[in-house]
Amino acid sequence: MHARLSDKRIIMHETFARLEIAPAYQQVAEAIERKILAGQLAPGDRLGTEADLVRQFGVNRSTVREGIRLLEQSGLVRRDQSRRLYVSLPRYNRLATRVSRALVLHQVTFRELWEASMSLETAIAGAAAERASPEDIAELEDNIARMEAAVELHAIADLDNDFHALIARISRNRVLQLAREPASLLFAPTLKMILDQVAVAGRRNLEAHRKILDACRRHDPEAARLWTQRHMADWRRGFEKAGKQLDDPVERTYLEHMGMGGAYR
Amino acid sequence: MHARLSDKRIIMHETFARLEIAPAYQQVAEAIERKILAGQLAPGDRLGTEADLVRQFGVNRSTVREGIRLLEQSGLVRRDQSRRLYVSLPRYNRLATRVSRALVLHQVTFRELWEASMSLETAIAGAAAERASPEDIAELEDNIARMEAAVELHAIADLDNDFHALIARISRNRVLQLAREPASLLFAPTLKMILDQVAVAGRRNLEAHRKILDACRRHDPEAARLWTQRHMADWRRGFEKAGKQLDDPVERTYLEHMGMGGAYR
C-alpha cells in the first residue's frame, strides 16, 4: 500500500487528501435530510415509496431501507399508520427521552439535575407569569383542583408533572420547554418516593403551586420565581429527608419509568 | 373487519386489545438496547459480528442491519475503524446537534433562544466561579490571551465559543453543559455578524470575559452571574444594532454552519 522509500522512481508527494467516502446508506439519509433542511421537502410531504427512492438514488432497496432507518430515528421522517413515508418535525418528547437516557448513562448526579432545574424552572415560571392568559390560568386552576381532590400518590405525582409542563407551555418559550424536559423526566420517580416518605411534602407541594398560580394571575414574575425557588428547595429537603444522597448518580432503573419501550416506534 | 350488528351470532366483546407487533428490526434494536440500559452490556464491550447476531436472533442479515442502524443513530452502538460493533455512550455533541436542528425546524425565535441562554449561562457562570480550579483559571487565561491577539472575526467568534464551552465544563454540571449547547450552536453565526457590524462589540465581549474570569479567580459566583447577564445583554443590543429582529425565527441557513454534514457518521 505504501510507497517504498527504496523505489526512486515513485515519489509520494502527498498531493491528495484521503477521500472521505460515506457508505451509500448514509448518503441516502444525508441527501434526504438536506432536502428537508433546505425546505424543499416540508413536514407532511410524502416521501415516495421505497421503490421510488431505489429508482432515484440508483441503489439497492436494502440500502435505501437502512438510510431511511436513520432518518426515522432522528425524527425527520416518519411512517404513518399505513407505513407510508412522510416528512415530519422531530418531536420534543423523543429528543428529551434520548437526552435523559444519555444523562443516566453518563451517571449524572441528582445535584447536577437539581441545579439545572433550579435555574430552568425559575426562568420558566418568570416567563409564564409575564405571559399567562386567562385560559392558561383556568388550566392551572383545574390542575390544582384535581390535585386537591387526589389521594393516590401516583395521581398526585402525575399532576405535579402536568403542572410544571403546563407552566413551561405557558412560558411560550420552546427552548426552555425542551431544555427542562430531560431533568423533569428523571425527577418524576423521586417525587413519588418523597410524597410517600415525607409527610408534609404533599401540603408544601400544593401550597407552592397555589402561590405560583397566584403570581401568574397577578403577572408578577418576581413572585413566580421566588416561589419556584422555594418549591425546588422543598424538593431537595424532601429528597434528603427520604434518606437519599444528592451526590449519588441517577440510577439506571429510572429509565424504566419513562416509557423507553416505544423508542423505536 | 368490524363485527356486523345484524349478525346475532357473532358478538364482539372487546375482550382482546389489538396486538402491538413490532417489526423484527425494531425488536432487534430494542433487545440490544435493553441489555445496554440494564448494564448487561457496558460501553466498550464488543457486540459480536453481524453473523453472530443473525444466529442469536434467528433473523436475516438485512433485518439485523436495519436494527443496528437505529442503535448507531441513537449513539448506543458505534463502529470502530474496523467497523466492528461496540457499545458506547451517546455523545453530547450529537444530541445537541439534533436538538438544535429540531429548534430550527420548529422555527423558534431568537428571543426564545436568548431568554433560555440568559438563564442557563448565568447559572453556569455562577457554578463555575464556585468550582474553578487553578488549572481551569489557566485555561481561561489562555483563551483570553488568544482572543486579545486575534484579529480575524472568524477566530474571535470561535474563541468566544470556546470560552463559554470552557466555563460550562468548569461548572462541573453536565446537565447544564448539555442544556446550553443547542442554543449555543445557533448563536455562533450571529456573533460573527455582530462583531462585523458593531464596532464596540469586540471590546465589550473581551471585557466581559475578563470580568467573568476575575470572578472565577475570586470564587465570587454573584459577580460571575452579574457579568454574564451584562454579557448576554450586550449580545442582545448588538443583535438589534445589527438590524436583526429578536422575534424573527432562527433561519434554516444556520444549520449549515454547525457541521450537520457528519450527522450520520
Next chain:
DNA sequence: ACCAATTTGTCCGTATGTATG
C-alpha cells in the same frame, strides 16, 4: 364488500472491498 395492484417486511444468495493477523 370483494378483488387486483401496490407496497412493505423479511428472507436468500452472492460479489466486492477492506482490515487484521
Next chain:
DNA sequence: TCATACATACGGACAAATTGG
C-alpha cells in the same frame, strides 16, 4: 505477503398488509 473474516452492497423473491377501484 497472503489468507481469512467481515462489512457493504447488490439482485431477486415471496407473503402479508394496505390501497383503490
